[in-house]
Amino acid sequence: MRTVSNEIESIQDPGPAPHVLRATDVNQRSEKRAEQQVAILFALSGVGSLLLIYSYVFVAKDVFIFIPVMGNQNAQQLGLGIGMAMSLFFLGMAAIHWAKTLMPETEVVNHRHEFRSSDEDREDLIKTVKEGVAGVQLGRRKLIKRSMAASMGLFALPPVLLLRDLGPLPKKLLETTNWKSGTRLVTDPGDRPILASDLEVGSVVQVLPAIAGLSEDSEHFERPLKDIAKDPVLLIRLRPEDFNLTPEKLAMTHEGIIAFSKICSHMGCAVALYEQTTKHLLCPCHQSTFDVTRGAKVIFGPAARPLPQLDITVDAEGYLIARAPFSESVGPSYWERNSQ
């Protein structure tokens, strides 16, 4: 099928260029010098090992020395590292210098052999395999064949089943947060409830849902990390006229205070950057940008959905509370998520 174009006459192989001897091959003084160089390299390696031992035993952990360019450096770490680097590096240099200057440098030719087995070997193999297969008699013994197939199929199930207890089933866990109707918004950190009047225009506060009975005494209460992965909310106060929202979304704000989930709707990072002037929220992971004035609408980047908005109001004492739980799952998308 392939036509190899060697009708043209290629330039002939002239054979290797004549071998040029090294200085160390012809000059005894060079040879002697190379030998000394190798010995010096080995000695430098030894110096490195000693430096390492010295630093380990005698240099205290909290001593810092000033090295130009690098600044203050921990003396022990530097001594151990430089010692180790020297001890290894010069060992290698010595071996290579030795090989290059003093060991024989003539090149040797080996021949390649074809990988293909001989025809006899191949035929013998086929015969052996055929005989072996015939001995198993699978073609004739239908009953064995079928029962084997069935048991092998069943055999594959237990290993999968045994992994079942790796974790709980997802159920509705990704749809639920600790925000309930009436949950107070408390500062993070600090767990203090927030008066709507305390928030100035332009301010941003990170809040978490108050946990009944424990919010005043955060010393003894530990929020599970899985809750901190879903619950954080950003509270932003703008002038009410800055908003450009649908009536439903506007009704979810309170006197210019708007609350969004802090968990990015793209991959779940904390949307931590707020730009005062543009009123944009930016996720530092993949730069999805959300416009606060338009209900955290995505204006740039890979996120496909706005940040979920929390419906807020105030209770009788004037503290901010959630009027309702989140109406959708917070965080990244997943197959079972109903995003309609």
Place this chain on the structure above:
Amino acid sequence: MTTAEKRVSAVANYVDERTGAAGWVKKSLNKVFPDHWSFMLGEVCMYSFIILLISGTFLTLWFDPSQREVIYNGVYEPLQGLKMSAAYASTLDISFEVRGGLLMRQIHHWSALIFMAAIVAHLLRVFFTGAFRKPREFNWILGIILVTLGLVEGLFGYSLPDDLLSGTGMRITSAIIQAIPLVGTYISFFLFGGEFPGVGFIPRIFTLHVLLIPGIFLAVITIHVMLVWYQKHTQFAGPGKTEKNVVGHPILPVYMAKAGGFFFIVFGVTAFLGAVASINPVWLFGPYTPGQISAGSQPDWYMGWLDGLVRMAPPWETHAFGHTISWNILIPALIVPGILFTGMALYPFIESWITGDKREHHLLDRPRNVPNRTALGVMSITFVLITLINGGNDILAVAFDLSINQIMWFSRISVFVLPPLAFVITKRLCLSLQRADRELVLHGKETGRLVRMPSGEFVEVHEPISEQKRFILTSHEQPTPLVLEDIDSRGVRRAGKFKNKLRVRLSKAHAVAIPKVTAQELKEIENH
């Protein structure tokens, strides 16, 4: 015989009577390895792997792979009294209280970066020189398995300290897993032991990172190197070198001394970096909590291009029948890398299909002599570089005072435009280099000596190049396009009309070349 010789021969006799190893060992020690600087790249991979095993074992002696919450009361003052996982606390202890612990952590991390860089460089060397051709296709595929494993192993490794940066990486990993249709949520819950961040992830990836994946690595590397040994190393074309031989230094003593010495040099350089160049200072990031993040979050370089792809993805999601499909995650994080790695693994078979070449190749190509392949390689590198640039768009925006949006749009457009452009330019460059080779063989090299002719004309004197050099520049085979008749040799109409047409076209593109100098041409010019 001296006493020493007697002792050695007694031991050798003892072993050989029980194993019959003498014949094999004799043959092996006479084995020849060709010399070229680029053949060291694979060695760097193997040596970094050994360094990773040594430094990693050291770290496991103190590391506590647990998400159990502890109160830190170690020596690092800024974090004293904080709640954190035992994994993070023990990483701080390794860094501040174990003598040489920080050095080993930094050596481990640096050698991981060098390992991945060397793998990529080695892969490119093998690709551009055509070393993957028959009979080495299996080894190419093993190499693709190794680079893929390396990505996963690296990701798990830098996630273990459980600091704020690596936790963010895990959050992204869990989101990618969740995005898989049908089973994603379940896999994520089982892997993490519940809702993110779960309780089981650190101990589980620890086992994968220190036992399972290194075990697979060790097995695959062993087969990879044994195949090189058995199939013998490729060599560059040159005087005295043919497809039937291999020219170089024998294992004993020169190659062994050089390769062994080189291991210590690689280790020494890595140790030097570990001593003076700070890497992943986890104490600055603080413990992981999902509600916080550090600005400028960056993965290690070999994951950066994937992150860049994710960043540039358009905001597409499909919502239907109560389900969500996140194309903005699936395409950049799973589909595109899947296509790239599969394409890479299949490339040897694709090229051999295009050229119709089913012969063994032991002489390496110079990249310029196979313009299509070289252009394809440069095109892929361009693609990855653009995605890598976009992976650092926030850092670049700050460093060069640009807007992130500009960089993102630049990447989104150029990721489609620049790779094909790189292909065309590279192919042209290859052909120009072939032309330069032709000039060199025919007219010799420029000496810079100007001579004035009797006619008043100035000419530069050219000096002929050596016979050996001429041979090196002309010994390659120039491909001819495949010819596929519609009717085959037995007069039967060939099936697959479109497939054949495509194959002939690709083969024609592949065979583009500047005709090399023939012996005839050279003779003519010498007779002038």
